[in-house]
Amino acid sequence: MTHSHIAFSRSITVQPDTSQLYEVRRFVESVAADATLDSERTFDLMVAVSEACANAVEHSGSPGLPVKVKAACRGGRLVIQICDYGGFRLPSTANGFQRDHRGLGLPLMVALMDEVRIAKLSGGGTKVTLSVKLPAPALC
Amino acid sequence: MTHSHIAFSRSITVQPDTSQLYEVRRFVESVAADATLDSERTFDLMVAVSEACANAVEHSGSPGLPVKVKAACRGGRLVIQICDYGGFRLPSTANGFQRDHRGLGLPLMVALMDEVRIAKLSGGGTKVTLSVKLPAPALC
């Protein structure tokens, strides 16, 4: 039996503002539909991508530089890459103890995805690669 | 000019106890020396591997099951894999607000390494892959 192949690659670039996350999720939703993900995995992917984009916007320290989101369906997986052009840095402790949240973004991405990969870009910046396995029979 | 190739693969398995971290670092130190890493990158790698192993021991919820650490020098990189056989899970909030620390492990690994990859093992468990670029001319 051969599988149908619908390998594709699509991308969007958004301004580094958290108001753009809504837009990014519409992109993820559409890509997930193309890859025939069910609503549960689509939700997981929307959350993981939103977390990665929120981090790029809030932490990378590259005001004005856009965030790139690229989706590809290949090897039985839907893979989404989020790139920013700032620098990966930890928050200073100087005001650290007032922070209400608990650094949920990275652990949540890992908990939801089949694989998370975080690499430094050579020119500075961070590339987060999120991937979910597609249900068998894999469509790409 | 051709580079000398010293590709290698070495591994150790330790009991799931944080008292073993000292031992794991001696392994990392020895592997880093084989790959001719300088003392700064060796320190970074020791920290990142210790964090990954500490997580495997403290969070994976697999008491008794060993933690595997595998090092390979290839493609101009020193790559260390840490596998546990528990499940990736976030801490409950029930006692969450007493926690003193701030979830530094994952961000610290990312800050120190050139690439961090976290994948779910199919039988349950987590595989963390840490990699550092070797100084040119690459030795493997």
Place this chain on the structure above:
Amino acid sequence: MELSTSELAGTPVIRIRGEIDHGNASTLSTAIDDLLNTEQHVIILDVTQVDYMDSGGISVLLSALRRLRERGWLGIINPNANVQRLFQIVGLALDSSFRVFDDNAAAEQALRETART
């Protein structure tokens, strides 16, 4: 995201509609803080019409929970299956000060029981 406030058995209820993320969580946070400052023991969020939530929203719930924990609890009405799963993943589902209800009636009953004690 749209917010509207009402009451259930004397307890404030915020009805949320739409998606809660890192872009709009501060709006929700402000609304909750206003209620927390009135010394309410319990606050209820009706999330029937919330399609999406991420750690932007979870952080707001955690802050509210931290302040309510000693005096009462935080109630959530009718999260959809995905949001409920998120509560499980982030460890909120096991928290006894974080109470999830299927509908208004169930929340109301819990409020009456809390009032009695």
Place this chain on the structure above:
Amino acid sequence: MELSTSELAGTPVIRIRGEIDHGNASTLSTAIDDLLNTEQHVIILDVTQVDYMDSGGISVLLSALRRLRERGWLGIINPNANVQRLFQIVGLALDSSFRVFDDNAAAEQALRETART
């Protein structure tokens, strides 16, 4: 990891020797807590002989710092280059309540200045 306690200008100093990690951080934590409970305004850690530290150790420093912040500061004597780099990476280096000194003499001078104010 070995700990020994002494004093510098009336302020307690813990000398640490070896590697601080997730396996032994609680020992250091206990030693620091004992001093914090005596209402000390300043605590000094001499890390001259600390070869290695990770977030196990950093967490202990953060807890100490949180308790000392309002009443004084946390002093560190002579971290090696790698440990100092770690302080930078985790954002401690920018914290004005976290003070790093090259040697005993520098720490002592800072203590005398603090005592004067």
